[in-house]
Amino acid sequence: MEALTELVESLPDGVVVTDPATLENYRYDWSRDTGAGTPVAVVRAEDAGQVQTAVRWAASYGVPVVPRGAGSGLSGGASAVDGGIVLSLERMRAIEIDADCQVAVVEPGAFNAEVKVASREHGLWYPPDPSSYEICSIGGNVATNAGGLCCVKYGVTTDYVLGLDVVLADGTLVTLGGKRIKDVAGLSLVKLFVGSEGTLGIVTRAILRLVPMPLPAATLVASFASVVAAAEAVVAVRRTLRPSMMELMDRATINAVEDFAPRGLDRSAGALLVVQSDAPGDARTAEIATVEAACEAAGATEIVVTDDPEEGELFVAARRAAFPAVEARGALLLEDVGAAVPLLPDLLAAVAEIAERHDVEIPTVAHAGDGNTHPIIVYTPGDADSERRARAAFDDILQAAIRLGGTITGEHGVGRTKKAALPDQLGADVMVLTRKIKDALDPDGILNPGAVL
Incomplete structure (x- = not known):
């Protein structure tokens, strides 16, 4: 050629x-x-x-x-x-910390974890923390507007992107934003590119806002007979609080993690909540007490509280292990549907009903504090009927989220696997508007064709 x-x-x-x-x-x-x-x-x-x-x-x-x-x-x-x-962009790994401006200037191939380590050397912190933070890149985080375990309190990637360098579809390099915390000059183009999944331009540099390191967290772990009961506790807590972490694991996930790397989790629990508070002093004690009361009212069967950061991190590590643990059970179809927090019990109940109706295993974890769930559909590779049932369940979960006024993706992106359901969520007028933006920036359609639209 x-x-x-x-x-x-x-x-x-x-x-x-x-x-x-x-x-x-x-x-x-x-x-x-x-x-x-x-x-x-x-x-x-x-x-x-x-x-x-x-x-x-x-x-x-x-x-x-x-x-x-x-x-x-x-x-x-x-x-x-x-x-x-x-x-x-894997070879573009440079990281520069400007401690005075409290920003990191980062190339897209740098890992999320590497930015955290570099920031920590200056007493600073980059909050977005996907479960895969040790192996995912900043460019990918920007492309999908990634969230993570602490997003309930600290927000997602877009909340920390102050500037971007972007190569457009004709090869032009544009610089957007900068190290300024406040800047409303012109259209908010930085926000346009965050979450655009490489369909509008290619990020070659990001300026990321950093914050002071958080205080050590207290951790509460509560067991429940069902995911719905655990979700009801989440709803009660979120009426008044924003803990720094509020994660959920259902029974299938707990057992997958225990099979993959035993950690002493209660295999008989219907669901596990892992909650953290990094509030200062007495406020932290009060937050944990409020969470404990809500869990008791929702029927928690066991509650453990620890102020030891290392002990708390063991439970967080178990939650982060969910995806590789479930992957060991078969081929996967990965969801990240979300709904308003008060509707979290309904969304989890819908996932359970879909799993039973299609006779498929769907271990589910959730960034429960912000209503973002990760149903993980497991099927047998090479088994046509198993894959058919799994794909039917995948589609039904997307539609269940839409019926609840939720979203087909909270942080993973639409990509190619969810784009068929996007018009059902956004509607015809918004799809037309989205296409106009895509056509204006990429008139020949060469950037990531087939993704999102």
Whole structure:
């Protein structure tokens, strides 16, 4: 392919890779989307200039470009496209901390965990913390507007993005925002690109707001006979409080975690709530007491409270282990539907009903404090009937969330696996508006085609 030779020659040796084994490694993200194609090349860019070169080449030949970070996405947002290129940002890893401005200037390939470590050296903290924070990249976090375990109190990625450098579909590099905390000059374009899943532009640098390190947290762990009872406790707590963490695990998840890496969790519990408070002094004690009272009123069968941060982290680590633990049980279809907090019991009840109706296992975890659930549908690979029932359950869960006035994705993104349900949530007029924005910024449709829209 003469055009591909031009791309190879325009970039340093080793940046463009075309051997089949490497191409295979870049076809999928963690969702293992069965519709993933095979790219003609992978461009492992080392700086923003190389990203521009690759995008300009793609624009001149009408070649699709799929941006990719660490490949930890859960909705097929980084699935490769036949005949396209995968533009990997994994080599762009620089992190600079400006302690005076309390910001991190970060390239997109840097891991979330690396930003946290670099910030901590200056007594600062980057709050967004997806369960995969140790292996997910900042570029991917920005692309999906990732959340995490502490988002109930501290918010999600968009709340911490002050500025972006973005390469547009024609190869133009634009700088948006900056280190300023307050800035309302012009349209809020930074917010437009956060969560756009690489369909509007490719992020090559992010300026992230940092905050002082939080105080050590107290941890409460409560067991319940059912997920609905646990959810009712969450609703009661959230009427008056915003704990720094409020996570839920159902029985199937608890047992999957215990099978995967035993931690001494109660296998007989219908659900487990892990709640933390990092409020100062007496306020922390009062918050935990209020949570404990709400759990007791909702019928908690056991409640444990600890002020030991290391002991508390053991329970948090068990929650973070949910996805790899369930993955060991079979092939997965991954959801992250959400609803308003008062409707959390209804959403969890709907998931349980769908699991029974389709005769599929659906372990469920949740960032319960903000109504964001992660039903994980397990099926047997190679078993056509098992996969059919799993996909029917997947679609029904999306529709259940929409009926409750909720969302088909709270933090993983629409990607390719959920886009069929997007019009049902947004409606025809909003879909038309969304398409107009996409067409204005990417008129030839080369940026992550097939994702979201």
